[in-house]
Amino acid sequence: MAVKIGVLIKNVPDTNTKIQLKGDAIDEGDIKYVINPYDEFAIEEAVKTKEAWTKAGQTVEVVGVCLGPTTASKSLRDAFAVGVDRGVHILDNEKKAIDPRSVSQALAKVCQEENFNLIFAGKQAVDTDSHSVATMVAERLKMPHMAVISKCEFSGTESVQVERDIEGGIKEVYKIKLPALLTANKGLNKMRLASLPGIRAASKKEIKEVPLSDIKAGYKVSGWGLPPERGKVKMIEGEPPAQAAELVKRLHEEAKVV
Amino acid sequence: MVALQVSTALVLIVSMAVFLSNFGKILQIFAFGKSRNRLTNLGSRISIFVREVFFHRKLMRQPIPGAIHFFIFWGFVTLTLGTTEWIYYGLTGGHHFDFIPDRFYGLFCLSQDVFNFIVFAVVAAAFYRRIFIKPARMADNSKKSKWDAYFILSLIWGLNITNLLAHSVLIHNGVDPFSKYQPVASALSGLWSAAGTLNENIYFVFWWAHLGIVLFFLNFLPFSKHFHVILAAPNVFLSKTEPRGQLSKLNLEDESVTTFGAQKVTDLSWKNLMDSYSCTECGRCNEFCPTASTGKDLRPKSLMINMRAAITEKGPTLLSLLEKNGSIVADEKALAALTEDQRRIYNKELVPDIFSDQTIWDCTTCGACVEACPVMIDHVDSIVDMRRALVLNKGSNPDEATNAFRNWETASNPWGINESSRQENLIEKGVPQYQADADFEFLYYIGCAGSFDDRNKKVVESVVKILQTAGIKFGILGKEERCNGETARRLGNEYLGQQMIKANKEILEKYKVRKILTSCPHCFNTLKNEYPEFGGHYEVIHHSEYISELIADGRVKPESEKMQSVTYHDSCYIGRYNNIYDAPRDIIKAVTKEAPIEMARSKEQGFCCGAGGGRMWLEEKTGSRINVNRAQEVIDSKAKTVCTACPFCMTMLTDGMKSKEREDIKVKDIAEIVAEAL
Numbered sequence: 001m002a003v004k005i006g007v008l009i010k011n012v013p014d015t016n017t018k019i020q021l022k023g024d025a026i027d028e029g030d031i032k033y034v035i036n037p038y039d040e041f042a043i044e045e046a047v048k049t050k051e052a053w054t055k056a057g058q059t060v061e062v063v064g065v066c067l068g069p070t071t072a073s074k075s076l077r078d079a080f081a082v083g084v085d086r087g088v089h090i091l092d093n094e095k096k097a098i099d100p101r102s103v104s105q106a107l108a109k110v111c112q113e114e115n116f117n118l119i120f121a122g123k124q125a126v127d128t129d130s131h132s133v134a135t136m137v138a139e140r141l142k143m144p145h146m147a148v149i150s151k152c153e154f155s156g157t158e159s160v161q162v163e164r165d166i167e168g169g170i171k172e173v174y175k176i177k178l179p180a181l182l183t184a185n186k187g188l189n190k191m192r193l194a195s196l197p198g199i200r201a202a203s204k205k206e207i208k209e210v211p212l213s214d215i216k217a218g219y220k221v222s223g224w225g226l227p228p229e230r231g232k233v234k235m236i237e238g239e240p241p242a243q244a245a246e247l248v249k250r251l252h253e254e255a256k257v258v
Numbered sequence: 259m260v261a262l263q264v265s266t267a268l269v270l271i272v273s274m275a276v277f278l279s280n281f282g283k284i285l286q287i288f289a290f291g292k293s294r295n296r297l298t299n300l301g302s303r304i305s306i307f308v309r310e311v312f313f314h315r316k317l318m319r320q321p322i323p324g325a326i327h328f329f330i331f332w333g334f335v336t337l338t339l340g341t342t343e344w345i346y347y348g349l350t351g352g353h354h355f356d357f358i359p360d361r362f363y364g365l366f367c368l369s370q371d372v373f374n375f376i377v378f379a380v381v382a383a384a385f386y387r388r389i390f391i392k393p394a395r396m397a398d399n400s401k402k403s404k405w406d407a408y409f410i411l412s413l414i415w416g417l418n419i420t421n422l423l424a425h426s427v428l429i430h431n432g433v434d435p436f437s438k439y440q441p442v443a444s445a446l447s448g449l450w451s452a453a454g455t456l457n458e459n460i461y462f463v464f465w466w467a468h469l470g471i472v473l474f475f476l477n478f479l480p481f482s483k484h485f486h487v488i489l490a491a492p493n494v495f496l497s498k499t500e501p502r503g504q505l506s507k508l509n510l511e512d513e514s515v516t517t518f519g520a521q522k523v524t525d526l527s528w529k530n531l532m533d534s535y536s537c538t539e540c541g542r543c544n545e546f547c548p549t550a551s552t553g554k555d556l557r558p559k560s561l562m563i564n565m566r567a568a569i570t571e572k573g574p575t576l577l578s579l580l581e582k583n584g585s586i587v588a589d590e591k592a593l594a595a596l597t598e599d600q601r602r603i604y605n606k607e608l609v610p611d612i613f614s615d616q617t618i619w620d621c622t623t624c625g626a627c628v629e630a631c632p633v634m635i636d637h638v639d640s641i642v643d644m645r646r647a648l649v650l651n652k653g654s655n656p657d658e659a660t661n662a663f664r665n666w667e668t669a670s671n672p673w674g675i676n677e678s679s680r681q682e683n684l685i686e687k688g689v690p691q692y693q694a695d696a697d698f699e700f701l702y703y704i705g706c707a708g709s710f711d712d713r714n715k716k717v718v719e720s721v722v723k724i725l726q727t728a729g730i731k732f733g734i735l736g737k738e739e740r741c742n743g744e745t746a747r748r749l750g751n752e753y754l755g756q757q758m759i760k761a762n763k764e765i766l767e768k769y770k771v772r773k774i775l776t777s778c779p780h781c782f783n784t785l786k787n788e789y790p791e792f793g794g795h796y797e798v799i800h801h802s803e804y805i806s807e808l809i810a811d812g813r814v815k816p817e818s819e820k821m822q823s824v825t826y827h828d829s830c831y832i833g834r835y836n837n838i839y840d841a842p843r844d845i846i847k848a849v850t851k852e853a854p855i856e857m858a859r860s861k862e863q864g865f866c867c868g869a870g871g872g873r874m875w876l877e878e879k880t881g882s883r884i885n886v887n888r889a890q891e892v893i894d895s896k897a898k899t900v901c902t903a904c905p906f907c908m909t910m911l912t913d914g915m916k917s918k919e920r921e922d923i924k925v926k927d928i929a930e931i932v933a934e935a936l
Contacts, residue, residue, distance in 0.1 A: 014668045016676040030678055032668050082653070193653040193660050196753050197516055 002059040003157055006116035007046045008107060008134055009064045009079055009087075010036040011072035012127040021224055035075045038122025040191035041184035045152065046120045047083035048189065053157060061085050065110050067103055069093045073207055080202035081194035087207040088114070098128070101218030104136035109213050111141055117157060119181040123148045138181035145181040146174055150188050259351030266348025266469070273473040280480045281488075284535065287573045290586055291528035294506075299499040306634070310494045316542075316632045319863075323387065326380045330414070333377035334487070340370040340421065341472055348469065367439040371425070375442045378418040381411050395541030398557075403483055403539050410484045416471045422446055424464035431455050486538045490633040493536040496529060497634035501787035502625060503835035505642055508650075508752045519646025519750065521607055523568045524576070524586060526640055533635040534566035543627035543637065546859060548866040549620045553881035556620035558627035558637045561613070565640070568612045575600045608644050616880060618644045619656055623748050623871030624830040629862050642871075645750025659749050662875040666754060670740045670761070671706040672875055680709045681736045689722055692733030692769050700773035700799070701766075702732045705781040706741050707905030713912065714905040720933035721777050721801050727936050728813040732775065738765055744784035749872035756792075763794045777801040777929060779831035779904045780870075786836070800832050802903045802928055806841040809848045809932070816849045816935035824931070825855040825897035827888065827911060828864030829904035842903045845928045849935050855897045865891065867914075869906035889914030892923060899924045901931060 013019070013031045020027040035043070043064070050060040064079045066072055067090040076087035090097075090106050097103045111119060121134035131147075138145035150171075151163040161175045162182060194202070236246045251258045309315045314331070318324040343355050343366075355363060387393060388407060396404075425443035428434040430450040437444055450456055479485050486493075508518055520526045543558035544550040550557040575596065576586045583592045593601060609618050618641060627637045648654045655663075665674030681689075681704055692701045702725070708718035725732055743758030766774075774796045776782045786798035808814040824846050832838040839861045846854040859865040868884030878884065889911060892900045900915075900923060902908045911925045 014676075016669055016674055018676050018678055034668055190657055190660070193649065193655060193663060195653040196510065196518055196650040198653065199753065200513070 002061055003053060003118075004114060004116045005046045005049060005060065005062045006111055006114060006119040007039070007042050007062060007064050007079065007084060008119065008121035008137065009039045009043065009066045009075050010122070010125045010127075011066065011068050011075040012036045012125055015126055019226075021226055024224065026224060033071065033074065035078055036122050036125045036127075038124055038126070038184055038186070039075075040122075041186065041188045042120035042122050042182075043079050043082060043084060044189045044191040045182075045184060046118075047192075049118070049154060050083065052154065056156070058157060063088060063114055063116070065107060065114075066090070067092055067097060067106055067212075069095065076207055077202050077205075078194070080205040081198045082192050083198070084205075086205055089207050089209050090212055091209050092212045096217075097212060097215055098221065099218040100130045100132040100136055102215035104133050104140060105215045106213055107133070108137045108140035110210065111137060117179050118160075119143070119179075121181065121183050123183040123185050134181060134183045141181070143179055143181050144176050145183070146176060147183040148185045149182050150185045152182060152188070262348055263351040266345065269469070269473065270345065270349075273477055277477050277480070280477070283573065283577065284480060286577065286580075287569055288528045288531045288535075290524045290569075290573075290576055291526050291531045292524075294527040294529050296496040296498075296529060302499045303495050303497075306497060306499070307491070307495045310632065310634065311491050314632070316630070320542075323393070326383050326387070329376055329380040330384070333373045333380070336369050336373045337377065337417070337421075339366070344465075344469060344472070347465075364436055364439040367436045370421070371440040371442050374418045374422050378415060381414050381418075385411055393541075395545055396539070398541070398544075398559075399539055406482050406484065410475075410478075410482065413471055413475050413478075417468060417475070420464045420468035420471060424461055424468060426450065427456050427461040427464065431461075483537065483539045486536050486633060489532065489536040490538070493532055494634045496532070498529075498636055498639070501835075502628065503783040503831065504787045504791065505747055506639065507791050508646065508756075510753055510756060517647070518650040518752065519648075520640065520643035521647035521651055523565065523572055523606070523608055523612065525608075525647065526565070526643060530565070530636070530640045530643075531569050533633075533637075533640075534562045534569065536633045537562035537566065537635060538633065539563065540632065542630040542632065543635070546626035546630060546863050546865060548622050548624060548626070548868055548884040548887070549881070551865070552884050552887055554620045555614055555617040555880065561617070561637055561641070562635060564612055568606070568608070572603055572606070575603050579604075607647075609648055613644070615648075615654075618648065619659075619876065620880070621871050622830075622866045622868055622873045622884070624866035625834045626830075626863070626866065629834050638871075642748060642750060645748075646752050647750075649750035650753060655750065656876050658876045659751075659872065662749070662872070663746065663751055663754055666741055666743075666746055666758060670758065671710055672741070672745065673706070673710050675710045678737055680739055681734055683715055684718065684722065684734055685736050687719075687722070690733045691736050692771070694768075694770040696731075696733070698731050698733045700732055700775050700797075701769070701771045702734050702775045702777075703742075703781055703785065704734060704739060705776060705778040705905070707778060707909075709739065711905065711909070714908060717777060717905065717908065717927040717929055720927065720929040721805075723933045723936065724805055724808065724814055724929060728808050730808075735765060735769070740765055742781055742784050742789075744780045744788070745872045745875070747784075747788075748870070749875075759789065759792050759794075763789065763792060766794060766796070771796060773797045773799070775799050775801060775804055777903075777905070777927070779829045779836075780906070783831045783835050800836075800838060800841075800903070802832065802838060802842040802845065805929060805932055806844045806848075809845065814932065814936070816932045818849055818931075818935035821850045821899065821931060821935070822852075823855060823896065823898040824850050824901055825857055825892060825895045825899070826860070826901045826928075827857070827867065827892070827907055828860055829902065829907050830864065830866050830870055832903060833864050834862060842901065842928045845932060846901055849931045854901070855895050857891050857895045859891065867902075867904075867907040867910035869910045874906050874909070883914070883917065885910035885914035886917050889918050889920070893918060893920055897923065899926055899931070901926055901928050903928050 011033045014034045017031050046062045050062050053060045062084045064076045064084045064087040066076050066087060070093060073089050076089060088110050090110060097106055124131040135145050135147055146162050149162040149164045152160050154160045157178060159175060159177045163171045163173050165185060166172055236243045314324055314328050317327050347354060422443050425440055426446035429437040429444050430447040479487055539559060541559050547558055579586050579588055579592060588604060596604060609615055621641045623638050625638055662672045665672050669675060669677050692698055704718055707714040740762040741758055742762045743755040746758060747755030774785055782798055782800045785796055826842055826846055843854055865888050867888055900911060902911060908925060908927060915921055915923055915925060
């Protein structure tokens with residue numbers, strides 16, 4: 001019987017993006033969307049696991065699941081290029097599902113239907129930083145889960161031993177039975193670069209678009225605001241001793257803090 | 259005399275047959291490589307040939323070995339005429355070239371006699387060099403290679419001695435009417451003075467010995483590094499005539515092509531394969547190579563030797579495949595029919611089976627090896643082809659390169675800094691946006707380093723100051739500028755590189771740009787030499803050339819309270835790749851009123867800073883650091899300032915000076931010293 005691995009993939013603004021507002025909404029103009037960096041680790045681990053299991057004689061399929069507007073499918077295509085086999089795209093052009101409760105609900109529904117043996121996700125999405133969607137999906141699926149892992153070793157398709165980093169450089173080691181959901185931390189791996197045949201194949205892989213199911217929102221965003229502008233910076237030039245003297249002078253006379 | 263004719267003909271036929279069969283096999287192996295047209299630009303081919311083969315331009319950079327080789331080469335050419343006569347003598351049963359008028363035949367005899375002596379003498383010098391001087395560049399040659407050299411030198415001696423002795427016998431017997439044209443053979447005839455008239459057979463002993471050595475020599479060549487005797491001249495003639503800085507363009511649109519670059523040895527071009535066979539193992543390539551000089555895996559000479567070994571090992575398997583299946587590409591059935599050993603050889607890939615990953619990623623593409631090679635081997639292009647196979651077929655490259663690729667994809671610059679901050683400093687200063695219909699003299703294409711790197715932003719500001727002082731009207735692209743793809747291509751990511759070229763070209767077309775100024779040699783080289791193949795034709799000028807012109811025309815008058823002791827570090831991509839050596843030096847001269855101090859390794863033989871070929875973005879994990887090696891040379895030159903004309907050289911040398919704790923030596927762009935003197 002075929003083994004199915006699911007990967008939750010979110011399309012997020014590139015981390016270097018400078019978010020700007022246009023009226024009451026975020027200005028989408030200059031934003032470049034990419035795969036959520038933590039989801040990259042999830043994708044890589046899913047593909048690696050597929051490779052290992054395939055070598056051991058299993059038939060394995062890796063399915064990417066993504067929620068977002070039409071443009072979000074780019075992240076599924078990018079995931080296809082590095083080895084994800086097909087995708088399910090929950091279409092949400094009106095951006096109705098933005099809070100963990102509703103997102104996890106929609107994702108869980110698809111995961112339920114797909115009946116995955118194993119699910120990988122990033123530990124957090126770098127846009128909303130809620131850290132909670134993936135584990136909420138697991139709870140909804142009544143699936144054991146382990147968050148923030150930095151290493152995982154499978155014993156066949158039965159169980160997995162994972163390491164997770166906790167405070168003080170300590171590693172917790174768990175052994176859990178599959179099916180399970182694991183969320184990836186930095187350090188788990190590094191996503192491979194897509195080969196050109198991979199990129200070509202990606203355009204031919206299947207994306208199943210599904211409508212957003214009835215969801216219950218946990219919260220609504222009532223407004224956006226930008227952090228206050230950073231004050232003007234004055235650069236003090238010259239040799240270090242002169243710079244230091246000038247700095248003290250200015251702190252004393254202009255800033256009046258010393 | 260019929261016996262002589264028959265035996266000469268037989269010996270000749272057998273040895274030529276064996277030679278042609280072996281040589282033919284090698285040519286067939288070359289043909290297994292990818293196609294590459296090397297018959298265009300006949301004019302420049304002829305001029306390269308004359309310069310490098312007839313005049314030994316590159317070899318003469320080292321005058322003593324250069325002169326030794328020069329005389330051996332021309333001796334060989336001259337003596338080959340004698341060999342033709344030798345064979346003619348055998349085939350005609352005892353006729354010399356008696357159809358030549360006596361006057362000229364006498365000169366012919368003189369040339370043979372004298373060159374036999376000269377070659378004998380310079381071969382002695384070559385022996386001396388190899389045995390007693392032991393040139394460092396050949397110290398790492400294998401034992402086989404060293405004995406190969408001694409053996410070949412001995413054979414040449416054998417040729418000279420048997421030739422002269424054969425003639426001396428005739429002279430002694432008084433049957434050579436041209437003896438007065440043969441001073442050396444005449445002197446040698448003194449050897450026989452005690453004997454009476456010598457038996458004719460003694461002459462034939464030497465005659466046969468000479469012919470035997472000639473034919474043995476010919477047949478030994480294909481198995482020796484001295485194969486260059488045959489291949490070097492054609493290899494020079496067939497060398498790359500396109501700009502050196504132009505990488506081959508891969509066709510990525512053709513869906514039927516599924517592997518890219520050089521994954522297996524047969525994916526290299528036939529010329530790369532011929533290069534490997536033409537290599538003389540002289541080691542000039544290693545001398546100025548930044549990786550060979552800092553103890554890294556990559557040594558260009560070894561690259562060629564190993565490439566030759568790889569194709570030689572694979573040759574028989576490929577030939578048998580060709581014979582059985584009519585193709586060297588084996589399907590499963592053909593593969594199954596091979597022996598296990600043949601299959602293993604067939605499946606070998608260039609990386610990692612022949613070369614380590616590290617070796618291929620070490621290269622800075624500085625082109626010092628290509629510049630040094632007397633037989634015009636192109637090492638760099640084959641390395642980039644191997645990188646292409648790794649990146650495009652397997653997605654395999656150093657992690658740091660992946661980061662850079664991602665950054666280019668998302669932000670069109672290797673740092674990954676948001677595009678909206680590109681050239682912010684210049685826009686704030688009021689540098690105008692380039693407009694298609696305004697009367698701008700040119701577009702100043704800033705490049706990523708000048709747009710995002712703080713140190714290099716200052717260089718750009720200096721260029722702007724100079725241009726403004728001279729009253730030049732120019733514009734910039736500001737936030738719309740895109741990276742041009744140069745570095746991604748040299749890191750083997752042809753796919754990303756071509757995407758970037760396309761995007762960048764669209765912007766340049768949108769603004770109808772015709773003339774471009776750059777202060778980055780990498781931008782300069784790709785826009786000038788590579789964009790035409792992609793349909794982008796511009797007049798491209800490097801700031802060193804432009805500023806030196808402004809100074810020469812008196813539009814900019816740098817006047818400094820005498821700046822002193824300045825040296826200049828040549829950037830590979832304007833130097834070796836585009837032959838701009840004088841303009842930056844002229845600028846330094848205009849500012850300091852004295853010629854720059856020259857470092858030991860400069861101009862054509864300049865030493866790379868370590869950043870080219872995308873190495874700027876990779877960590878240098880093996881050997882000693884290239885930039886520190888160069889920094890030491892700057893320190894040794896006693897200069898107080900080192901000038902650069904490249905943003906990456908700037909970064910690398912600045913870091914190098916820091917590592918050496920010699921920040922008292924300033925690293926400045928040539929534009930900065932001019933701007934400071936305005």
